[in-house]
Amino acid sequence: MPADYLLSVDLGTSHTVAVVVWPDGRTRPLLFDGSPVMPSAVFLDPAGNIHTGKDAERLALTAPERxxxxxxxxxxxxxxxLGDREIPVTAAFAAILSRVARTAIEAVGHLPNAVLTCPAAWSDQRRGALHDAAAQAGYRPVKIITEPVAAAHYYTSRLSHQVASGQPLAVFDFGGGTLDIAVLERRADGSFGVLADGGLPDLGGLDFDAALVAHIGATVKQREPEIWKRLESPSGASELRNRRELWEEVRSAKEMLSRSSVAPVTVPDMAQSLHLTRGELDQISRPLLARAIAETQRVLGLTGRRPDQLAGLFLVGGSSRMPMVSKMLHEGLGIAPTVLEQPELPVSEGAALAMTAAIPVTPPSPAPSPPPQLTAPSLGLPPVTGSDQTVQLRRGDDKTPPSPPRRGTEYKARRIPPKWIAIGVTAIVLVAAVTVGIWWFANPYKQRPFAEELREVGAAQALSGEVDEGVYEVRAVGDSSVMFYTTSSSDDSGQELHVRAVDNRSGELLWDAEQVLPGAGWSNTFFVSEEIIAFSQEVEAGAEYRFVFLDWETGEVRNTVTSWARDAARSGDLLVVGPVGGDAFEVYDAAGEQVSSWGFEEGVTVEQWNLVGTPDDIANPTARANGDGRLWIVTSNGVTHVYDVESGEAVSSKEIESVEDLYYAWDGLLYVAVDKETGYELNVYDTEDLSQEQGIGIESGEVPPAQITVCGETLVCVGDLVPETTDAYHWHVYDTDAEEIAHDFDDREYGWIEPLGNRIMAEYYAGDDIRTQIYNKNFKTVNNNLEETFDPIDGGSALTWPGRSTFGTAVGNVIGLGRDGSRTDLRIDLEVYACAPTETRLACLTPAGSQIYSFRDE
Structure with a gap:
């Protein structure tokens, strides 16, 4: 039985996370009910069986006392x-660890050696309880690592943050039941030692939930005193169930307020739902978080270090997700915290990294591909170098060189004078050179070199007010960029949206429209082209939305449109809003004037819709052309429609497939993936008349299609989810010209896939890491894989930059990628709120203000 697997388990107050390390160093979280985060909940049934996770939560509705x-x-x-029986706490722990063990055995075939985590302040007696529980669950003797040490290893290894020997790092672990704070020091051997620790055992996400329930209760008590009396002091199973449902509603609303400004709360037995606003959450959170900030300052003070001496402040634990946590820590300590989208995960993986740190292993990379050969197909010239890779000089001109003579054919040799050979060779070389030169300038997929480093263009333009946790977005188009951010108003009236335009060539501020339509409900949905600037605002929760159109020259409001549709899409310089009322569409120009509209007969609603894509977007991805001016729509009566956006006229309408099928439109063709018993069919229709052009069957077992996307001018990729995952795919590449599946990306668990010019850029999972690999037209790997993810910026190159965080600034690297797989490190540890690229510039909102960077010459 293999002994080189490792299981790492973080049994937390509210959730449990487990990671398996494979022998080759890959790491992957275990999935429980499709999620890497399992509730640390237990339910004891009348027969004495202990249920865990979501099963326990579901059973709790039947008997909350158990x-x-x-x-x-x-x-x-x-x-x-639990009910009428008393069980040891270790029995509850053992049940959770048994569930983890069963899932690990399903994943790797046996129960590996394990490492568990615990708070730094836990005594030997409490750690002994973990040892006992693990033994009851059938584990071999386990190792125990403290949670802050595990988090520190994740911070330095997975996030690649530098912590020098002797430098302190603070870990703020904010879970469901407790707050644990530790300041660690990096030792010379790379390990971490705890300088000081502390925390608040009575402060966690549950306490925020309790405060919000009390806040809601004040309203319920005033309107429906009898209902609140039953919720506050339940007397039976039904009332206990209602009380639990209320707490779940409040918890869900709290999580929703991390993403929006208003969240509904359904109170059991009340006919009308209530609402919580982000302002209410912030007001309730501040006094609770003030205790957390004070405790953080106290623990740091015990070390004799100042906040500015910290290498970083790393936030882990599910409650760290609340935007107010990061904001108040930044205010209180003067340093920007680091927090992830899933802050529950780093401790478990960090413990595994700590155990394997002494013998670092990395997954094997594919062998480098040989250098590509260059052919001149229009001349019929032979390859310049021997290789199985070919770069087309002109797409669509893939002619086959003349075949060699067949065996048995006789040829009469004729001697040619050497001077004529020389003249002929010179002529061929000249023609080839001219052809290649013409191709180079006309080629939309040429690779342009990056600069040696990222350079500031002009000085940073300071922002008006401090950016809050609501909205911060950037859109870069051509010579200008538009930047959006919100600030909290001084009179508590809500968030104020700021919009500014910046010159990408000089970095100068063109205009700054402050406090545009102050109010709550701003979303992160903005639409920008060289003519249009538009964004949306929620007027009434779940009902009316306001679309605001700005003048490109001045930033002034040109028009506002109120609609009963929240969704929109930009088609060139037009904005498509719909479905309005569920069955209609409205189209507006850059001035906010309606140019067309259409709807469907009464009772018919829109089920799916999107734009028809165009190959021009592959060569110019940052231009954001967004479609060929047409829209496809599937309605509830099973009819598929294609409409011209500008005129509002129907191009075609026909009943072709089910409304539940998967649709995608590209380059004049509509692709529909139809789920079947042993796989699915991919049917292809002409958007002009919706006549079927092609069709093919794809075998995928019982796995239905989950995604369709473009991956080349004539290539469309269909992805089916890898079982028991939520974002890992096996992709099938369909070639429209050949009418066949040209390749299957099913040797790994892949993430997203997209064209990089006339090559394919695919993400895949190596443990928890996502890596990037480029493939040529023959689906051969190009150069080595890379440990980052990239976005195309033109037909021959891509870029990665710090991703937009939902909790404040993000810190990351800026790296250029050529279509040949070459990598250029442009900047390390750039701190930004958000960025957007053109082909030569990176426009960013930074703590210092709006800043334009150059990564290549124009």
């Missing part, structure tokens, strides 16, 4: 009363 959502909080009690 349910414990947070057994880790009860470790001091040593026992838990």
């Amino acid at each position: 349910f414990e959502p947070n057994p880790k909080q009860r470790i001091s009690d040593r026992t838990i009363l």
